[in-house]
Amino acid sequence: MNDTEVREVEVEVEPGVRLHLRHRAASRSGSTPFLLVHGLSSNARLWDEVAGALAAAGHPSWAVDLRGHGESDAPESGYDTGTAAADLAAVITALGLHRPVVAGQSWGGNVVVRLAAKHPELPGAIGLVDGGWIDLHAAFPDWESCERALRPQDIDGRPAAAMRQWLASGHPDWSDTAREATLANMRIRADDTVERRLTIPHHLEILRSMWDGPPGPDLPLVAVPALLLPALGPQDDRADPVRRAAAALPDATVRWYPGGDHDLHAQHPDMIAADLLTLVAR
Template structure:
């Protein structure tokens, strides 16, 4: 059970077969956990977590990709974990700049990006805004931003699944309280509600929930995480938001693997398949025995798809489901 006292940000630096580092990029300090050969010739893979989460979400892929010879780096995104929590910069432009700066600061000229949910949206944005730095992307439960917007506007089922939580995030103070109440019980509820029944009954689920509960209670983390969704909403009526979504409609002309857990009730199949022209080289994969957190629920299957993308095996036909 989490302590009643707010955790120190450094509490997320769990020991393991990785190294914790602070990297300065785009004007802020990002905490990363890195594994594998740390040299320029080792291909870089950057792992980006989703909403209310932190780098630990990618623990399985971090070690597995390192064993395959990749330089794998799991990031606490701006505002999360032990990364800086500035009052601004939770827009798509700046978040993409964070990852572009991180790639350069790590001494690389390009990387493959892997992201879950909000982290996947950062992958899409970085691939469009900084195309020379991104070799390929793999996303989990993270449709293209323009496709997601179209689905929410036109698909009643996706709107019912996604919009209520998104709109609640726009309220002042209440969403922060909802996430952090009872030592972070709100995050545990979110994890349980979006996970498969089989995984939510495991000891690993309980451990992940406890770690997420602690991480979201780091001062500023809940507010900063919600700012991602608040910008996405507010920007719809501002010039920067309209310009962002217009720019994002430029096709992502690199290999993409888009994964979705077969039991995901939050991101629906039709939404993942929408907009094939936005990523003409994408491959759509259903991850069995998993829901919204497929990279944790069935990590071996997700890692195998990332490895396939990295190796260039089976270059996909446009929008052909696996």
């Protein structure tokens, strides 16, 4: 993928709050558009290689930086699943997207489920990439335990070179594009050290909203086809939540990725794009 083929777009989702998107045009008009949604403390660039494959297949895409992430504004409030879903609805409306396929990874999958439940008229189908069924209540006995386990590390001030080395050793099967996109979760300061884009307090606000509002009640309200792409196999001992989510959704298909990374869109972009394209026909 060539970054010159990406157009930067901004959409105002509420007064004074603008979200940044990376738009990939397609070779033909009238084809089904895609809206791509990252996970917690991630950014739109992680979708670049998926977007390139979608464009090659003739479909335009818009990958969004949610508030406080990537290049989007970081207001004082709105760090919760419901607001993120409302922001997506505002983006779809502002861009005039007709029944897009909306795909979300990790927490982004939970956000997409909330969007489809609360705004059934907007998406044409949804793709859930190792997310959309994340229920923190089922994983932890109380909020305090959840917060202790999932509180992010304070990495501000670490050398960018060390972070690149860590990404290279931790994800040897990822492309340079995917690793650099992951590094973009942070800003690189003038002294070549990094700082988080999403602050730890805002990160914890989102986690708390996931604790308070799991996707279970939303799943039966999703009226469009859903494709679940879990980073595990059907025999994995963590597969039951995926099966329960698929059973709760009125129209669901599961495509298992045994041994996959949580960031499947970074690890297997062509495969993820091919799976998401099956939603166009449905």
